[in-house]
Amino acid sequence: MIPILLGITVLSFGVMRLAPGGPAEAQMDFSAKASAEARERLRKLYGADQPFYKQYATWLGKFMTLDFGEAFADGRKVKDKILERLPITLTINLLSLGLVLLIAIPIGIMSATRQYSLLDRFSTMFVFIGFSTPSFWLALLLIYLFGVQWGVLPISGIHSLDISGLTFWGRLSDEANHLILPVFVSAFGGLAGFSRYVRNNMLEVMRQDYIRTARAKGLSEGVVIYKHALRNALMPVITILGLALPGLIGGSAIMEQVFGIPGMGQLMFQAVLSRDYNLAMGILVPAAFLTMLGNFLADIGYAFTDPRVRLR
């Protein structure tokens, strides 16, 4: 695991730092008057005059003590900037995850228990369409329909400008209204994949001997499906959540750009484009670690639920 952790930091650091044009250049290019001397001073300030391995060692040493440094853009602590953006992105992702589970599990069960039925065919088609729909296009269409054409939902930001004048309930419903479209669009892609996954797992489990045994001893179909099959089918489903993390992060970047939401995705997007190393690394490396941890937990989860894996 340690080599992977190091590899993640080296690769992201390398991609960010080895590029020509650091933050000094990004800031100076806009002012033609900046002298070579000032440029050099700024490079020194950012440590860009040091060789690569030294820069990396300095950064890693600080990172180990959870010191992410300051953002170049405004000199504020990276940690503060992240903590202030995190709740918005988390809220949207958790709500959409809840929506996905709420809809995908029943759909998955129904298509598995009634394989090749009309509902199963319909949901299979929906799955393929869900996989193939560009999320930002769906967002645009919904913005047009709900925001422009019917004018029932706000189309960008996380609350209205005059929010301070509202009562508590007014504020709540205002914020909820702003969340509807982003949450729905975030959930859409995951819905397809997740219901497919539940369906396939259910089909796999339903073919097992213990299901036949359960039926043979005269248990009702409901007990067989919900008690014997579903529990075993959902176990591996839980592990897939860890694997979905990088997709969620990437999705958030695009989603927040379309809906103008000041969250982590937007922060990362700006940080990478303005070559704000500290900020970009401060978001990226923890995200990558979480993903790796998710993969690791998924492996442990498999070993826990499937004793055959443990033998390897």
Next chain:
Amino acid sequence: MNNAESFTSQTFHYLMQNKLAVIGGILVLLVFVLSIFAPRFAPYDPSKIDIKNILVGPSWSHLLGTDDLGRDVLSRMLWGGRISLEVGFVAVGIATIIGLILGSIAGFYGGWIDSTVMRAVDIMLSIPTIFLVLAVIAILEPSIINIMVVIGLTSWMEPARLIRAEFISLKEREFVVAARAIGAADSRIIMKHVLPNGLAPILVSATMGIGGAILIESALSFLGLGVQPPTPSWGSLLSSGKDNIEIAWWLSAFPGLAILITVLGYNLLGEGIRDALDPRQRE
């Protein structure tokens, strides 16, 4: 009995029985033909600016409307299809070649080579693709070639994993052991004996990968980091659709539909090929 040929024709037979796969194949073919013959089908010059007909909705003279410079949306979409498909095919080609090389070596030699390659795969899978793509594009400046290369360099992990698994299961088989016994060089065993027998899963991942690459390209162009205007690609058309969403829905709706149809086609076809190749599905 010629086993290889009968397997291929059997697979094709099963593929043709799968209704969704046939639909997918038709969609893929349709988009392919429309894009190849874009110059013939396009009713207008895709870059001809017509100030008198700015942002005109769909009509008989402009079937899918015009954009903010009066250019014909249908013509731009047909030409844009060429760019999007080109990016998809080349990016997947790059990813597949890298994956084949690394996966073959890892699976064939095992040991520290294998674990090094697999750690590299783990690292690449942990970092969100969009970040790597964004960072590299920000360095290299957006251009069609750079986008193809970047998408290729960030999506070789799946083919590498697949081909490695094939190598591990094939390298102990009798025909490989026999080839080694008569003194064939490693490179010959890899290229002539193992690789051709392990290509089936790669076919599936490449087919679906084309759809994935088209989606990434469109997302990048949509964010303004992909194909640059005035060159049309479906993503860059959507990007200008976003700017005019309040007055011209057709600028957003149709290019996105084209992406959806194309990606859907490749996904259906890929899934169909997977089922047709899977002996368990044949009964």
